[in-house]
Amino acid sequence: MDSGDREHIRQCLDGQPEAFRHLVNRYQGAVFSFLAGRLGNCDQAEDAAQETFVRGYFSLKNLKNPDSFFSWLLAIADRVAKDELRGQRRRRELIKKWQQEQPKPELSNNYSLEKAVAALPEPYRQVVLLRYYGQMSCSQVAEQLQMSLGTVTKYLSRAYAILRDRLRQDQGKQEGSRVKP
């Protein structure tokens, strides 16, 4: 993490909420994409991303290591996503009690790629999120996560392999479902 992030976190804790704007701008794309992958719905992802940042702001005092701000924020996003999915399940169950028909699929965009990214194990997930959805270069990712450029490309290489496998499996399932009567 660069010293700017650390300074913005310190300013927030000193009662200058405006400093959080920089952190939102820096990580909103990555957090939103992660949540789009987890939730599979753009509107829900947007709400969940808002909730993630707001929870993050009000929990900043619990952040022990400012250098791990992004991974800490992703952990909050993961909890927000779980809460949302739990809420969705509850709502579906309630609806089921009153409906004979199965509810229609809620997803207008299936976000298959983002789902696969969200399912990546760490540290591959953070690297992919920051590189592509956080609009950072590989060098910036290396600086952010305090690792060498070689490690970033190694992790990306491994992430690509996992993503390709996952996407291939998803494609197989879709094709399989299409041939069923």
Next chain:
Amino acid sequence: MNCETCKELMIDYVEGLVDDSARCDMESHLKECPSCSADMREHAQLHARLTANGRHLAGISLETSIMTRIQRTPLPKSRRIAMLRKHKKAVVGIAAAAATLAVAVLAWMSFNSAEASAAEVLGQAIRAASNLRSVHIKANMRTAPRDNFELIGLQYDFVPHEMWKQFSDPPQWRIEKTGRVVIMDGQSSLLFIKPNYAVKGGVNTGFVEWLKPLLDVDQVLDSELQSAEKQGWELTLSHEMGPDAAPKLIVTIEAKAQGDFTHDWLKNKGISESDNRRVYRFDALTKLLEDLKVYVHTDKQDVLVFELTQIDYNPPIDPTLFALELPKNVTWLEEPKILPDSDKYQQMSPEETARAFFQACAKEDWDEVLKFWPMSAVDDQIKRYLGGLEIISIGTSFKSGLYPGWFVPYEIKFKNGETKKFNLAVRNDNPAKRYVVDGGI
């Protein structure tokens, strides 16, 4: 280049991280190797997809909605207060009047849009009052004119109080009500109880516990913030237009009685020892305190027990106010001295002390009385009042509120036949370490 190296460099290739020489080698290999070529196509497709989706999704702007939510959500009290402390430390001593006014105007504008909290207003008021040269306050309090400055009583009428403080080095101050006055001349303090009793004290002698901090407006507000944090008191903020058509900020604090009330003798006998609502009014522009009202909660109603009637900032103060001329016949109330037979008195319990004191009064043994009620001499007024009394009963001592000593219930019969049932206050937090009478006679 072999397949293994080519596969290792695929990410670097799509990311544009390979140098020209490696890129040429790779491209030559890819032309000849269908397996690596297929692999590379998949890499490139995934890279393109990630890049395109990333660009699309990164275009989202959550900034405005998130910042609005953050600004509209009150901070947890503990963090608010911690924030204010840090902020206060940083700014104390540098706030010029013009800057304060500008900040105040901006803050007032932002309160409406961002629902600024009561704690933030207190923080701003602390800063506004942190560089005063002098202060002059007039107030009314429901109390007994000659009794101590802490006493309040819901049944009492309002007694006018007047206070001054010069923030010199060392500071000087004076607090006065009808029957008492206390001054601090910078070196020592002096309490005068009209018509002829006086007590000398040091710089920090606690003749006045609750009223004196009012002279340090920034400290009293800081103390409220600390109490809100420690005791969990609720702070609320409201706005109103003042009689001068200027906007005002009203901070209301719901305070709980402090101390031990297993025995409720002191409940509602002091501001600190009552459940009360404190309503602070600040000018919205200057953030200076303009008014304070304290309402004690009772089962039946809220009773106004204290109100500021006037507060002047930085007025000229006549230095002679910080000196007192005492009557010639003054009786000095003193710290108890260590006696040749101190052990005997140190071993007495509060009840034994009360009994021994009243017995000495009954026998009119005034030298013995002075061992329990240290003063320069027992005057004729006290001799007439207590001489020859009869003890009816002495009860079991108890503690109450914040008082550091004990209360001993007693009933006595005076020489004129009248009886009195009350609680004698005794304490032994003195250099002689024996119980002495502190009040309740």
